[in-house]
Amino acid sequence: MSKRSQQPSENEVTPESLYLRRREFLTRSASAGIGLGLGARLGFAALGSGLLAGCGPDEASAGRRAALPTRTLSTRPGPAELQTDEDPTSYEDATRYNNFYEFGTDKTDPARNAGSLRTEPWSVAIEGEVAKPGRVPLETLLAPHPLEERIYRLRCVEAWSMVIPWVGIPLGDVIARMQPTSKAKYVAFETLHDPQQMPGQRRGVLDWPYVEGLRIDEATHPLAILAVGMYGKVLPNQNGAPLRLVVPWKYGFKSIKSIVKIRLQESEPPTSWNQSAPREYGFYANVNPEVDHPRWSQARERRIGELRRRPTLPFNGYADQVAGLYAGMDLAKKY
Amino acid sequence: MRLESARARRRALRLATLLVGFAPAAGLVVAFLHDGLGANPVEKITHETGEWALRFLFLSLSVTPVRRLTGWRMLLQERRTLGLFAFFYASLHLAIYVGLDLGFAWSFLGEDILERPYITVGFATFLVLLALAATSTRAAARRLGRRWKTLHRAVYLAGIGAVVHFLWLVKADTREPLVYAGVLALLLGSRAFWALQRRSRSGNR
Numbered sequence: 001m002s003k004r005s006q007q008p009s010e011n012e013v014t015p016e017s018l019y020l021r022r023r024e025f026l027t028r029s030a031s032a033g034i035g036l037g038l039g040a041r042l043g044f045a046a047l048g049s050g051l052l053a054g055c056g057p058d059e060a061s062a063g064r065r066a067a068l069p070t071r072t073l074s075t076r077p078g079p080a081e082l083q084t085d086e087d088p089t090s091y092e093d094a095t096r097y098n099n100f101y102e103f104g105t106d107k108t109d110p111a112r113n114a115g116s117l118r119t120e121p122w123s124v125a126i127e128g129e130v131a132k133p134g135r136v137p138l139e140t141l142l143a144p145h146p147l148e149e150r151i152y153r154l155r156c157v158e159a160w161s162m163v164i165p166w167v168g169i170p171l172g173d174v175i176a177r178m179q180p181t182s183k184a185k186y187v188a189f190e191t192l193h194d195p196q197q198m199p200g201q202r203r204g205v206l207d208w209p210y211v212e213g214l215r216i217d218e219a220t221h222p223l224a225i226l227a228v229g230m231y232g233k234v235l236p237n238q239n240g241a242p243l244r245l246v247v248p249w250k251y252g253f254k255s256i257k258s259i260v261k262i263r264l265q266e267s268e269p270p271t272s273w274n275q276s277a278p279r280e281y282g283f284y285a286n287v288n289p290e291v292d293h294p295r296w297s298q299a300r301e302r303r304i305g306e307l308r309r310r311p312t313l314p315f316n317g318y319a320d321q322v323a324g325l326y327a328g329m330d331l332a333k334k335y
Numbered sequence: 336m337r338l339e340s341a342r343a344r345r346r347a348l349r350l351a352t353l354l355v356g357f358a359p360a361a362g363l364v365v366a367f368l369h370d371g372l373g374a375n376p377v378e379k380i381t382h383e384t385g386e387w388a389l390r391f392l393f394l395s396l397s398v399t400p401v402r403r404l405t406g407w408r409m410l411l412q413e414r415r416t417l418g419l420f421a422f423f424y425a426s427l428h429l430a431i432y433v434g435l436d437l438g439f440a441w442s443f444l445g446e447d448i449l450e451r452p453y454i455t456v457g458f459a460t461f462l463v464l465l466a467l468a469a470t471s472t473r474a475a476a477r478r479l480g481r482r483w484k485t486l487h488r489a490v491y492l493a494g495i496g497a498v499v500h501f502l503w504l505v506k507a508d509t510r511e512p513l514v515y516a517g518v519l520a521l522l523l524g525s526r527a528f529w530a531l532q533r534r535s536r537s538g539n540r
Contacts, residue, residue: 094374097374105508156505160375175537205508276507295503297443301451304374 029125042287064115066237068095073229075167078148079326082321088151089162091231095303098238100158101205102191109200110238116256117197119242127263130190138242142228144177145169149232150225152248155287155316157273159212159309161301166246167229172220180216180264187219187227188212188269189245190261205271211292212256213269214247215325223248223321226259249318251285282335286326287316291335345409352413356420359387360427377435384431388424389497392418392464393518396494400525413473418490425461453503460496463489493526494519 005014019134020312055164075084088094100110103117122138152164175187195201201208218224227246228235235241247254253273263269280294288310289299300309326334363380365371372379395417395463402410445455467487470476475481498519501512 093374101507107375107508161379203510292450297447297451297452300435300443302375303379307377307435309436 012252013305016065018288020117025211043204066114066117068236069234071234071273072232072334073231073234074146075149075232079148079222083151083319084153084163085151086153086163088165089304090123090229093299094162094164094230095236095238098237099158099252100200100240101177102200102208102210102258103238104200105205105237111236112236113199116199117192117237117241119237119258120179122242123259125261125263126178127261129184129264129266132180139229141174141243142169145173147228150227150246152223152246153316154246154248155301155312157281157285157293159252159296159301159312160304161312161316162304165232166225166227167232168225168227168246170222171226171245172222174177175220175264176214176263178262178264183266184264185216186264186268187214187216188261188263188265189214189256189258189262190257192258192260206276210256210272211269212245212252212271213253217263217267218247219221219323221322223318223324225248247321249286249315249322251281251287254285284326284331284334286322286331286335287312288314289334290314291332345412348409348413349416350417355418356391356423357426359383377431381428381431381436384428385403385501386419388428388464389501389515390488391421391424392497393493393515393522395421396490396519396522400522403525419468419471422464425464429458435507452501456496456503457500460493460500463493463496467493491523494523518526 033232038168040084070234095110097107099107100114103110103113123135124141125133125135127133143150147167147169150163150166151163153161155161161258189212190200191210193201195208214224225246227244228242230236230239234246240255243255243259245255245259254271261288269284271281271283273285274283287298292298301312314318362423363372363383367376367380395414398414400412402408433439433444435456437447448458449455467490468478470483470486478487498516501515502509505512
């Protein structure tokens with residue numbers, strides 16, 4: 001499949017930095033890796049390897065540190081009423097503290113191991129209840145949609161949070177172009193499954209590939225976006241490059257990363273964390289301070305960069321926009 | 336002459352234990368000063384102090400098996416110090432959780448202890464360590480007599496409690512706590528093995 005023949009007109013083209021960055025930065029990764037690695041290891045690796053060496057996290061995992069992208073994306077600001085004016089989390093923290101089990105279960109693992117992910121070429125399989133199913137190059141998928149900046153809160157189910165300026169496109173617009181049939185009630189997403197590129201998949205911590213899903217009305221809500229960048233730059237590998245979901249009113253694990261498949265279907269799709277621990281993680285996973293995780297409280301959260309915890313807001317502060325989607329539902333049961 | 340060198344060795348061992356015991360705390364302070372605690376420093380020091388409490392608890396539990404296997408009797412003098420380091424790191428762990436994580440919100444602490452099994456177990460384990468640390472002096476041992484030994488067998492419970500606390504708090508990746516569980520099984524299993532051996536030997540007589 002030729003990418004060139006499908007390229008849209010000049011002004012619609014997604015910035016080339018998205019696709020050119022990998023090789024360019026491979027050379028940088030060596031030096032960056034050494035610098036950052038030293039900092040991260042300063043206190044702990046040396047210390048932890050001391051007495052009971054076998055007990056520390058697996059330091060010898062095969063991954064490579066991912067270089068951080070430097071090229072900027074040209075974006076327009078998204079609708080102001082959908083965004084927060086809170087201070088964004090530092091770029092450093094947002095790129096070194098990640099849950100992305102495909103690259104290891106420690107939150108410092110993704111930054112350390114995500115260098116082995118190849119994000120170019122990338123294509124997305126469009127399947128199910130749509131007019132024209134098929135495999136679409138990422139460029140083609142993005143081409144018709146101008147990139148927007150969306151500054152959102154991100155609340156992890158582990159009770160920490162960040163503020164991230166994402167760059168992306170409304171998921172609803174992408175779904176509309178797929179021309180869903182009347183049977184399209186849910187959207188199912190799937191992450192790349194390739195243990196060669198994703199060393200975390202060599203262990204069965206979760207049932208790979210990672211899958212997630214939304215109801216169609218959730219997926220087409222203006223807040224839901226497909227992100228290709230953050231902080232004005234291309235997505236770093238550890239943050240879900242090259243294409244990830246962002247649904248800011250739900251716990252972070254719903255915002256599936258490195259998407260290779262989008263399927264519209266009639267039935268509720270299985271979701272990875274729900275399959276792993278159904279009592280702890282539901283399909284909806286809306287941020288809710290009233291409904292605790294069975295093992296810890298969801299009433300408060302630590303904003304990364306702050307010392308004290310702050311209260312968690314219903315729907316992560318997006319209740320005005322999204323609470324209507326769940327009218328009449330018992331959110332303690334549909335957690 | 337022999338006596339002199341024995342005393343020197345004893346001192347060297349004591350010094351080594353103290354160095355090993357304070358090294359992790361020093362490492363944390365250095366990491367703090369060099370911004371080496373990562374994006375979530377409170378979580379990091381909570382986890383690190385908890386794991387070091389577990390490691391020192393295991394080290395104190397390994398004194399008896401190692402002495403039996405190697406015949407190195409001098410180790411016995413370090414058992415109490417290693418146990419006290421376990422208590423030291425467990426206290427830091429609890430203080431960080433109560434002070435920095437909960438911000439001294441006592442109602443949250445009560446709720447956590449009552450409603451979250453891993454915290455219930457963790458807190459109970461701390462109370463056991465507290466009791467052992469409080470009765471770790473020679474005077475306390477003399478005062479308690481035979482009961483001292485019974486009381487200090489609770490260290491096995493503390494070991495089990497600490498591992499369960501760890502196992503119940505991880506989200507999906509149980510590998511690390513299971514490694515600790517394996518080490519604990521070895522430490523407790525060796526004692527059970529020797530106890531059975533002793534019993535069967537006395538039974539044969």
